[in-house]
Amino acid sequence: MRTQLMEEAIKDGLMPSCPIIDIHGHWGPFSGIYFPKPYGDGMIASMERSGVVLNVFSSHAAIFEGFEGNLVTLRAVREYPERFRGYVVYNPNEPQTWERCRKLFEEYEEFVGFKIHPGVDNYSLLGKNYQPLFEYAHQKQALVLSHTWGGDICGAKAVRGVMEKYPEIRFLMGHSCYGEWEEAVKVAQDFPHAYLELTAAYAVGGLVAYFVEQVGAEKVLFGTDAPWFDPHYPMGCVIFAEISDEDRRNIFYRNAERLLGIELGD
Amino acid sequence: MEFFDCHASYGPTYTRTLLELPDPQALIAQMERVGIGKALVYHGAAVRGYPLEANQRLITELAPYPQLVPAWVLLPPQTGEWDLESFPGEMKASGVRALWAFPGDHRYLLNKVTMGPVLEELVARKIPLFLKKDWELIYSVLADFPELVLVATGHGPWGRDRYFRPLLEQYPNFYIDTANYELDWGLEALCAKYGHERILFGTATPDRTMGGPLLTLLHAPISCEAKEAIASGNLERILGEVKL
Numbered sequence: 001m002r003t004q005l006m007e008e009a010i011k012d013g014l015m016p017s018c019p020i021i022d023i024h025g026h027w028g029p030f031s032g033i034y035f036p037k038p039y040g041d042g043m044i045a046s047m048e049r050s051g052v053v054l055n056v057f058s059s060h061a062a063i064f065e066g067f068e069g070n071l072v073t074l075r076a077v078r079e080y081p082e083r084f085r086g087y088v089v090y091n092p093n094e095p096q097t098w099e100r101c102r103k104l105f106e107e108y109e110e111f112v113g114f115k116i117h118p119g120v121d122n123y124s125l126l127g128k129n130y131q132p133l134f135e136y137a138h139q140k141q142a143l144v145l146s147h148t149w150g151g152d153i154c155g156a157k158a159v160r161g162v163m164e165k166y167p168e169i170r171f172l173m174g175h176s177c178y179g180e181w182e183e184a185v186k187v188a189q190d191f192p193h194a195y196l197e198l199t200a201a202y203a204v205g206g207l208v209a210y211f212v213e214q215v216g217a218e219k220v221l222f223g224t225d226a227p228w229f230d231p232h233y234p235m236g237c238v239i240f241a242e243i244s245d246e247d248r249r250n251i252f253y254r255n256a257e258r259l260l261g262i263e264l265g266d
Numbered sequence: 267m268e269f270f271d272c273h274a275s276y277g278p279t280y281t282r283t284l285l286e287l288p289d290p291q292a293l294i295a296q297m298e299r300v301g302i303g304k305a306l307v308y309h310g311a312a313v314r315g316y317p318l319e320a321n322q323r324l325i326t327e328l329a330p331y332p333q334l335v336p337a338w339v340l341l342p343p344q345t346g347e348w349d350l351e352s353f354p355g356e357m358k359a360s361g362v363r364a365l366w367a368f369p370g371d372h373r374y375l376l377n378k379v380t381m382g383p384v385l386e387e388l389v390a391r392k393i394p395l396f397l398k399k400d401w402e403l404i405y406s407v408l409a410d411f412p413e414l415v416l417v418a419t420g421h422g423p424w425g426r427d428r429y430f431r432p433l434l435e436q437y438p439n440f441y442i443d444t445a446n447y448e449l450d451w452g453l454e455a456l457c458a459k460y461g462h463e464r465i466l467f468g469t470a471t472p473d474r475t476m477g478g479p480l481l482t483l484l485h486a487p488i489s490c491e492a493k494e495a496i497a498s499g500n501l502e503r504i505l506g507e508v509k510l
């Protein structure tokens with residue numbers, strides 16, 4: 001049986017009664033992939049045709065080229081303040097930049113949390129250079145989006161290690177520890193502030209319904225890696241998952257609203 | 267819009283999976299839920315199980331379901347398991363017009379030495395061969411059989427345009443499916459440069475979900491004509507050109 005949100009998404013490609021917050025975005029070109037439209041206008045056009053009202057992102061420059069890339073993020077958010085918020089990217093291989101990262105987060109409201117990528121940086125989540133960030137985020141109950149993927153560097157076991165020590169971090173498991181589904185679910189069950197983030201994982205057959213069944217839709221968030229993925233793709237994975245429209249609303253925007261401290265309304 | 271999924275299967279996968287589709291009815295239920303009317307289907311047991319037995323089971327099990335079109339999994343001919351003389355007739359008798367190959371799983375080399383006579387038959391009869399992503403393999407096969415109708419499937423969500431665009435430019439019978447093609451503005455850019463004729467709607471179900479590729483195509487910023495061709499027209503054309 002088709003639900004209201006299914007009907008809306010099929011008919012128009014967006015859901016007037018259900019805005020979307022993309023909690024896992026990026027910005028700009030990237031050496032490894034061809035992106036047709038990696039900047040603001042193209043990204044906003046994608047957002048508009050799919051009903052994504054807000055994208056919280058880290059620029060590729062910040063992830064791949066160092067601290068100064070955070071200023072690309074800052075400029076982009078300032079250019080489109082209605083549509084974007086930023087994550088400050090911290091690279092543990094450059095621990096001397098931590099204080100500057102912290103100041104960026106504290107001084108500029110354009111930033112709403114931190115993004116880390118243990119995979120790109122080849123640095124374990126449990127490594128010592130992450131500790132200042134985690135200690136700070138724990139104290140401030142700040143949002144941290146980490147790339148997480150099956151394996152030692154940033155798999156579920158490492159996330160568990162972080163959460164055991166710093167349980168107050170609002171920790172988004174980006175990609176939900178891809179492949180370690182059961183273990184990621186256990187982390188989300190065991191720690192009130194650990195969340196499953198769906199980017200790329202959404203496409204795995206049956207996974208969205210499995211997550212909702214195991215941890216509840218309140219612990220699952222929507223992301224697209226924009227400008228990597230067409231928002232309609234992840235949206236379709238959630239729309240046609242065997243869950244309720246209430247679950248979908250939680251995933252699409254309510255959980256993000258709560259974590260970001262904003263209110264979009266239905 | 268009519269959707270004809272070029273890339274679906276059911277049956278045992280023999281691995282941990284979150285979406286079990288043990289029989290054709292389960293696959294049809296998924297299709298109906300999303301709005302896909304027709305699918306080209308291979309038997310899951312043909313990959314990890316024994317292909318030739320699973321191929322036959324497929325024909326029996328799909329018989330009541332005309333919306334599920336059978337596709338077989340082939341093997342090399344040297345062992346006598348795949349009969350070079352009889353397979354076109356058997357395909358015709360069984361209503362099979364497409365083949366998959368899983369050379370890694372079935373431990374053979376999909377090259378001219380091993381599969382030359384089989385691939386020559388496929389070329390002559392315009393039988394499409396579906397392969398999972400392995401770009402070096404695909405480049406190598408097409409270099410030896412440039413007229414082969416070859417569909418590269420499941421080519422990864424992280425944008426493989428740099429791999430497959432050269433093939434689109436070089437080989438007129440090379441196709442891609444959309445199962446993993448998530449690239450933002452990807453379909454628009456691809457159609458603008460290469461047209462829509464060599465893109466096939468696919469889902470890779472049950473490994474992946476049907477909803478993602480469907481909603482992406484349904485609302486892609488391309489013409490209605492292009493959407494309809496990708497959704498079903500291109501695959502119908504390819505299968506209609508097969509000579510058995």
